[in-house]
Amino acid sequence: MSPRLELRAITKRWPSVVANDAVSLEVMPGEIHALLGENGAGKSTLMKILYGVIQADAGEIVWEGRAVRIASPAEARRLGIGMVFQHFSLFETLTVVENIALGLGDGSALDPLAERITEVSGRYGLPIDPHRIVHALSVGERQRVEIVRCLLQQPRLLIMDEPTSVLSPQAVDSLFDTLRTIAAEGCSVMYISHKLDEIRSLCHRATVLRGGQVSARCTPAQETHESLARMMIGGDLPEVTRRSAPEASPVRLALHALTMAPEDPFGTALDNVSLQVRSGEIVGIAGVSGNGQQELIELLSGERLAENAGSILIEQVPAGRLDVSRRRALGLATIVEERLGRGAVPALSLVDNALLTTRGSMLRGAFIDRRALAAFARQCIERFSVRCRNEQAPAGSLSGGNLQRFIVGREILQNPRVLVVAQPTWGVDVGAAAFIRQSLVNLRDAGCAILVVSEDLDELFEVSDRIAVLAGGRLSKAFPAADLDAAAIGVMMGATHRRTGNQPIPQADSHATSA
Numbered sequence: 001m002s003p004r005l006e007l008r009a010i011t012k013r014w015p016s017v018v019a020n021d022a023v024s025l026e027v028m029p030g031e032i033h034a035l036l037g038e039n040g041a042g043k044s045t046l047m048k049i050l051y052g053v054i055q056a057d058a059g060e061i062v063w064e065g066r067a068v069r070i071a072s073p074a075e076a077r078r079l080g081i082g083m084v085f086q087h088f089s090l091f092e093t094l095t096v097v098e099n100i101a102l103g104l105g106d107g108s109a110l111d112p113l114a115e116r117i118t119e120v121s122g123r124y125g126l127p128i129d130p131h132r133i134v135h136a137l138s139v140g141e142r143q144r145v146e147i148v149r150c151l152l153q154q155p156r157l158l159i160m161d162e163p164t165s166v167l168s169p170q171a172v173d174s175l176f177d178t179l180r181t182i183a184a185e186g187c188s189v190m191y192i193s194h195k196l197d198e199i200r201s202l203c204h205r206a207t208v209l210r211g212g213q214v215s216a217r218c219t220p221a222q223e224t225h226e227s228l229a230r231m232m233i234g235g236d237l238p239e240v241t242r243r244s245a246p247e248a249s250p251v252r253l254a255l256h257a258l259t260m261a262p263e264d265p266f267g268t269a270l271d272n273v274s275l276q277v278r279s280g281e282i283v284g285i286a287g288v289s290g291n292g293q294q295e296l297i298e299l300l301s302g303e304r305l306a307e308n309a310g311s312i313l314i315e316q317v318p319a320g321r322l323d324v325s326r327r328r329a330l331g332l333a334t335i336v337e338e339r340l341g342r343g344a345v346p347a348l349s350l351v352d353n354a355l356l357t358t359r360g361s362m363l364r365g366a367f368i369d370r371r372a373l374a375a376f377a378r379q380c381i382e383r384f385s386v387r388c389r390n391e392q393a394p395a396g397s398l399s400g401g402n403l404q405r406f407i408v409g410r411e412i413l414q415n416p417r418v419l420v421v422a423q424p425t426w427g428v429d430v431g432a433a434a435f436i437r438q439s440l441v442n443l444r445d446a447g448c449a450i451l452v453v454s455e456d457l458d459e460l461f462e463v464s465d466r467i468a469v470l471a472g473g474r475l476s477k478a479f480p481a482a483d484l485d486a487a488a489i490g491v492m493m494g495a496t497h498r499r500t501g502n503q504p505i506p507q508a509d510s511h512a513t514s515a
Helices: 043-050 073-079 096-104 110-123 139-152 169-184 196-202 225-233 293-301 324-329 350-358 370-383 400-412 430-445 457-463 486-493
Strands: 005-014 017-027 032-037 058-063 066-068 081-084 157-161 188-192 205-210 213-218 251-260 270-278 281-286 312-314 332-335 418-422 449-453 466-471
Touching: 005 043, 017 032, 017 043, 017 058, 017 213, 032 043, 032 169, 032 196, 032 225, 043 157, 043 188, 073 081, 081 139, 096 110, 096 139, 110 139, 139 157, 139 169, 157 169, 169 188, 169 196, 196 225, 205 225, 213 225, 225 430, 251 293, 251 418, 251 449, 270 281, 270 293, 270 449, 281 430, 281 457, 293 332, 293 418, 293 449, 324 332, 332 400, 350 370, 350 400, 370 400, 400 418, 400 430, 418 430, 430 449, 430 457, 449 457, 457 486
Parallel strands: 032 188, 032 205, 081 157, 157 188, 281 449, 281 466, 332 418, 418 449
Antiparallel strands: 005 017, 005 058, 058 066, 205 213, 251 270, 251 312
């Protein structure tokens, strides 16, 4: 059998770095082929070359036995190549069906296409309403749109860049069933992920990149989590270390019967949400995307004001009606899930992006202290190992994981008393994820009260002292993480939302305990 795809000595140089250095690989029909590497190793650049977004400086692409030049994504789609990007390519002001119609580019009528979207998304366990406006969707829901758009094209090669970063365990299982099905039907899959357990269970072969070069090739099922990590980062994976949370410490963030209707008609209303987060504690919130996480983060950060000032207390101060700046003055920092556009402005330099949340401390009267600001940006780059040209590099030029390191560092270096963080390691490699999680734990050990909203259950168990589940806009009681297991939380994440917040967690086995 001949390869469906061959990449021969692909090279791509940027002014400050060689992103791909003579990279070669092949993918067979029906194969699920993993592409592994640290953030900045060259994976996304290589896939953008294959999809026609950028052009290689040297090398050859051989598609189904013939050399081709893929000049654009439209040409890639005509060849039968589809791609789900890590950072989404959706128009915010259009509906799901309108976005997909533009992506298909075949003049499909919207009403029949909406029916196809509903049918395909339901069949593959990726439910999405075709008539919702994209700007009102959570990150997880937007990812479903991207995946469904590709599946509708019936590709012969499907490129998936971090497709499960914000999916629930049940949705991941459903997606894997889908990928195995389409692979059995002859479609090839290029699968980029930092979740090594996924790679080992799903992928037939793997190519590992390090520093833009192929550093290893392997059969993932024959490797261990540790051996794959060593191939990627060139050493052993660091483990998160932590000390026990203090038994009694002051409450720094409190929610009291927080109730709010969504601004978007398709959003999720928050229903009587109550929670306390103490100094020196990390509380994790698990839940399937679209169950109120976005609405909760907006209310906590001050992007949206609560109806009752006392429904949100920061350091015992009623803050529900305070704006973002006044909450930051109380010691609150926020890391949002959407890096580009909300966490950082792509066209601005890292220095100017640092100013977005540090402006209070960087002002000297009416003037910005540019020297102090540049020093702060350099400190963030150095302390959090951000790979970039220098502090003047545009945020949009960084890989997703390196930009996440910078954003996390920007907030942590301000020594907040309360930190609210959404999807802290979304789309970052295993080494960077461990570093970010350890940074959160270190901040917690220094006395910060931290609320982590994540769909990565392994992450929540690794960093959290207590875990609650957000379902249908209702928040469960927060249980000690040691008393829970992933199966019990997974049941709650996928449940219908009929129970109240005080009912016990459903038991998956004898190891999970209820309140």
